[in-house]
Amino acid sequence: MKQINRLPLALALIGVLASGAALAHSEQHDMQPDMMVVKEQKPWGIAGDREQVTRTIEIGMSDQMRFSPDQLEFKQGETVRFVHRNAGMMMHEFVLGAKADLDAHAAMMVKFPGMEHDEPYMAHVAPGKDAEIIWTFNRAGEFDFACLIAGHYQAGMVGRIRVLTD
Template identity: 40%
Template sequence: MAGNSGMQGITAMQMRQLFSAAFLALACAASLPALAANGHSYDFGKPAKAEQASRTVEVVMGEMYFEPKSLEVKAGETVRFVLKNEGSLLHEFNLGRAAMHAEHQKEMQHMQDMGMLTPTGMQHDMSKMDHSKMGQGTAGMDHGQMMKHDDPNSVLVEPGKTAELTWTFGKATTLEFACNVPGHYQAGMVGDLTVKP
């Protein structure tokens, strides 16, 4: 028993909660995209600073649409996207391939289920989140640190707000720009982005 003295005060319920929290942390870590030494890495380009942009493209976000619906850029070009949300709901501008959007939609659904996403914004007040979805809020874990919306190829824009994303495009390829807020992509909030040689 001497070896278990630190475990005597833990009930079976607390142990299940600890295991649930540990499992959830591992599952979240496994679902994250591969990270480079200094952050996310994408084969279609990388984030850039606005002053590096050779051109600015304005994209309007409305109720389940983007305007324009398609864009063309050149490989090696740095584009500053100015994103204006003229709708009444929270929207996202995310650069990627269809499979990447499908994976990101799962993360966004989880964020909505936890109460981190509301129809019109992000919930930054941890007390208003549903901690029961994250292993009963155990062991003093900072769930906000576990699940964030901070991918460099993506930005959330609240209703009536404007945001920016600047990107240097890599090789020629076909991408999508999409809103992955639950249900928005399926409602048609996706556009085609062609990276020409």
């Protein structure tokens, strides 16, 4: 009876399965203009519609673990198109949220750095690439944004947003 060497098949299978983890923070998450977005009300707002955009804000991301700008202010009800530009050599992300939510998510990312996640309030941006999200700030308050890739949040890659009532 001829014995089959299963090592090449096993290695190929591992490669296919591992590629999903490798893509967890890649272009697969970049928001495409025609991508269907599930809208869920969050304390910091809700996914917006492209037709309702009132202004565009460019957010720079750097390997110095900083956003530029890192302080933003909007009026309640404003729909914003964020364009994220990663000028660095490593993956970065932009995640909107309340500080407690970002803290919890950052802790999970340290434990499970390859974890896949894709929500309308986050953008994953490969080195030298751009990505965007459209968000409606329909709740007043102070909120945060951060890069939650393990080590980036802890290094200070964060920003603040104030949403003011009229």
